[in-house]
Amino acid sequence: MSRIVIAGGSGFLGQALAAALARDGSEIVLLSRNPARGPQPQVGRPVGWNPTGSAGPWAAELDGADAVVNLAGESIAARRWSAAQKARIRDSRILATRSLTDAMGRMNRPPATLINGSAVGFYGACGDEEVTEQTPAGRDFLADVCVRWEAEATSAAPRATRVVCVRTGLVLDRRNGALPRMLLPFWLGVGGPVGSGRQYWPWIHVGDWVDLVRFAIRTPALDGPVNATSPAPITNREFARALGRALHRPALVSTPGLALKLVLGEMAEALLLTGQRAIPAKGLQHGFTFRFATVDEALQDLFSSPGSPH
Numbered sequence: 001m002s003r004i005v006i007a008g009g010s011g012f013l014g015q016a017l018a019a020a021l022a023r024d025g026s027e028i029v030l031l032s033r034n035p036a037r038g039p040q041p042q043v044g045r046p047v048g049w050n051p052t053g054s055a056g057p058w059a060a061e062l063d064g065a066d067a068v069v070n071l072a073g074e075s076i077a078a079r080r081w082s083a084a085q086k087a088r089i090r091d092s093r094i095l096a097t098r099s100l101t102d103a104m105g106r107m108n109r110p111p112a113t114l115i116n117g118s119a120v121g122f123y124g125a126c127g128d129e130e131v132t133e134q135t136p137a138g139r140d141f142l143a144d145v146c147v148r149w150e151a152e153a154t155s156a157a158p159r160a161t162r163v164v165c166v167r168t169g170l171v172l173d174r175r176n177g178a179l180p181r182m183l184l185p186f187w188l189g190v191g192g193p194v195g196s197g198r199q200y201w202p203w204i205h206v207g208d209w210v211d212l213v214r215f216a217i218r219t220p221a222l223d224g225p226v227n228a229t230s231p232a233p234i235t236n237r238e239f240a241r242a243l244g245r246a247l248h249r250p251a252l253v254s255t256p257g258l259a260l261k262l263v264l265g266e267m268a269e270a271l272l273l274t275g276q277r278a279i280p281a282k283g284l285q286h287g288f289t290f291r292f293a294t295v296d297e298a299l300q301d302l303f304s305s306p307g308s309p310h
Helices: 012-023 057-061 083-105 141-156 179-187 206-217 236-247 257-264 266-273 281-285 295-304
Strands: 003-007 027-032 045-048 067-070 113-119 162-168 170-172 203-205 224-228
Touching: 003 012, 012 027, 012 206, 027 057, 045 057, 067 083, 067 206, 083 113, 083 141, 113 141, 113 206, 141 162, 141 266, 162 206, 170 206, 170 295, 179 236, 203 206, 203 295, 206 224, 224 281, 236 295, 257 266
Parallel strands: 003 027, 003 067, 027 045, 067 113, 113 162, 162 224, 170 203
Antiparallel strands: none
């Protein structure tokens, strides 16, 4: 039986991944700051950790593990970006990664693979340009966070450990993440694009995200950055229309970019009003197959399955 350690495993993506890996027959260990506060029931064995940048008692869980998946970090959309909140977003990712790599570097049997979180925000605002894993980093706050985050993983991991940095886009799930927050305006008949609607939104169905990480764990030839996005990126306006079709609601009322900036500040520009036309070139080259390649397929699956809102 393989043993896989997930840092940040009590979160939305961590629990979805843990459930899939457990079905595969793996033993799952979850590193969590507050293991007692995780979702109940929780998939995996919770272990407390305090990622201060160095190894702790929890490090024994990594010794001989088949893979470590690092998803730990402050939510980028939890609250408005003050200077203090931006520091929390940056430091939480860097310190968590440094804690893991410090622990791995002290082991005789370091994990074979480190799957480290990252985001398509690595590329900054790219307009209509098609973005692959070869595209250089952007120059804004999120790009800087991603550059530092990935560097911490790739430069400090033991040479015996393969490192994959998963640059995740907008993960679509019916109950968790960003999608549920978008639904109310559509149910009220006032949904639609945000800002100009011309910005690309790189999205991925949660099932494909989970499958891509599983694929990365078991594919030794895959390393370095990997875009976790659909092969069919669309603009925000196209996304709004697709969501309207899935919900059988109109998608005609746009939200002005200025209003979003007034409410959300810098976060609105980075997360909503700009984007990346990101393509999962490396995953496709290595033979990964998406179950939900188009947004209509993804949304139909999410809203037509049992328990959907309509």
